[in-house]
Amino acid sequence: MGVNATRAADDRRALISLQGVSKEFAPGQVVLDDISAELPRGEFLALIGPSGCGKSTLLKLIAGLISPSAGSLCVGGGAPSASEGKLGFVFQDANLLPWLDIRDNVALPLKLAGLPRAQRDERAEAMLEMVGLSHALGRYPRELSGGMKMRVSIARALATQPEILLLDEPFGALDEMTRDSLNEELLRLRELQGWTGVFVTHSVAEAVFLASRIMVLSANPGRIHALLDIDLPYPRTAHTRTDGDYHAYLTEVTRSLHSVGGHD
Template sequence: MGSAIQLNRVTKIWNEGEPGAVTAVDSLSLQVGQGEFVVLLGPSGCGKSSLLYLLAGLEQPSAGELLCDGARVAGPAPERSMIFQEASLYPWLTVLDNVALGLRLQGVEQPERDSRAQALLRQVGLGDMGQRRPHELSGGMRQRVALARALAMKPKVLLMDEPFAALDVQTRARMQGHLLEVWRASGASVLLVTHSIDEALALADRIVVFTARPGRVKHEVSVALPRPRNPHDPRMVDLHRQLTELLADEVDRAFLEQETR
């Protein structure tokens, strides 16, 4: 399996050179294989989201190198799609037009882009919602539209920044199921940020545990279990315990840093 993403000793310093400079990630190296589902798990403020912004090309690293399919990440590109915590849909567009927006900007003719957008809406279970407006949808539905919009560009890499954090437990579980289905169909590599051990274990091929800020890789945990996964399976319970122990010190360090600022 080749590498879809490769990070070589990446450092990101926010407000570099100023008195309030903050090192988000420090000399971080990581690889994500083609078609692999990797979850970044760590305490708040440890640089997980910063790393996604770097990979999306929305920010530049202070040091190090980021590669996607062997090419240096120099800015945003269609092969790298990002989904944020909020769906960020355009309220004046229909659901169909929101999904097709990237295709429109690429100059794809309307019949083709509408056809592709409609097929993606069916894939995420919203085939009859194309003419609705975002405000008519639930939070889970809006995130499914955001997922369809990202997949419309046929990305090789899907970057997800806590996309289900604002959803209730039941909706979150359903969304995780939808995500796994469309991930398998797309063949994309996924890098997902979460604070939830349960979510990481439900989704990941591999979980990368971050230290408290500045973010570094503390440990990697492989989850070689078939999906869907039973959280009460003794193997899952053992993995949950292992991850809880790995995170405990880092969470304490993150809280201590916040209290002493």
Template sequence: MTARTSPPKISFREVTRSFPVKGGTFTAVDRVSLDVGEREFVTIVGPSGCGKSTLLNLAAGLAEPTSGEVVVDGRRVTGPGPDRGMIFQQYALFPWLSVRRNVEFGLRVAGVGAAERRRRTDEAIDLVGLGDFADALPKTLSGGMKQRCAIARAYAVDPDVLLMDEPFGALDSLTRVQLQDQLLDTWRQQTRTVVFVTHDVEEAVYLAGRVVVMAARPGRVHQVIDIPLPYPRTEETRLSAEFAALRNQVWGAVHHQEAPAEPPAR
């Protein structure tokens, strides 16, 4: 399920993203090169300010690199597209629309016909286990159910790539674990390329075929760690010695990085 293919599905090629700030320039990511394979599940983890979300925004076409390029399916990313679905930590649901109306929104904008829109919407809702809540408004849903709705909305437009920016970060630990398992279940049913940003080392290891560890100031790839644990993953996976060893390896890569050298005084 995580075998890499050539050419890659997503390729970051010497990508730098800088922002003007008072008194100079802030570099969010610096010369990042990374390939993600077809149908691969990759997690990105690292300290705050290491550019994890910036990389997702660049892949989504929500931001442009200062230098370098992001390529998806051999084409340079120049803006958002239906081939890439983005899921944020905040649910970003329309509060006045039901679950069904929220999920079908992208399809409606794309001009998909009513019958096909209904079929794809219902399929996505069932996939995330919200069939009994299709007509509910977001205010009546729990945080976990709102995030399932957001995931269903992304799945409904059938993107080749799913970009997820700490989607479970605001949830309680039990709901988080449940949604991790459900995400892997849906990924196995409708396998696509997933890039998933998280601050949680255990989450990064549990979900991924590879974990990309970022370093900060400026953001760059510090280490890429293969996760040779078989799918499907279960509670037994979390309790295994192999999982513990990989978690410790990633934890060490994240939390025992050498601080970057301070720039010389001018």
């Protein structure tokens, strides 16, 4: 067995694996019930479902921010709580530190990991260039538009060069045009860096455009209602949105959501 064979076996094994994961916040208040899934490397999974289906909770479980009441999770070959450095997280509302300029915001995860200043700055500047914000290095969050803040947030999540990127309704607060262009940008970054992604969204269009697979959750308690493969070839661009298959998937996912009482 050579190194390559080991590497291939590694690639086939799931990068994120959930086995019978349940979460209760209080006795009897079950938010997630018996969630099992395997995410191979390179997957881009969308979590969608009605409010209260626990999709954000599932993301926080994978991030190790909370622990499951039952079942087990394996992220990058270990416990979620030990996965820092392998994992980037894009929060709702950008979540930037208002007292740091854009460069220092992007460099924050590197600073927490103990990287020296020069390396942090270099990496942060490269990330900001990648999201097209090189001109805004020294500006403060309050001076930026919602879309720019989100770009900074994405640059920060990718600064540690993670294997896994988790996104919690990142574009929910943005207008549709900004949202579409950020979606395209996100896919471009994924082509460049090849991370595995999980994201929570309320938008069927966003889910179909971005994801390689969509997990539809039902609410009260959150259970897996359907797992749908989206076989649209990457790279996907603005043209994908006018594609017939894309619209067929939109219909399929919307129907699936209807049956769990998601969108009316």
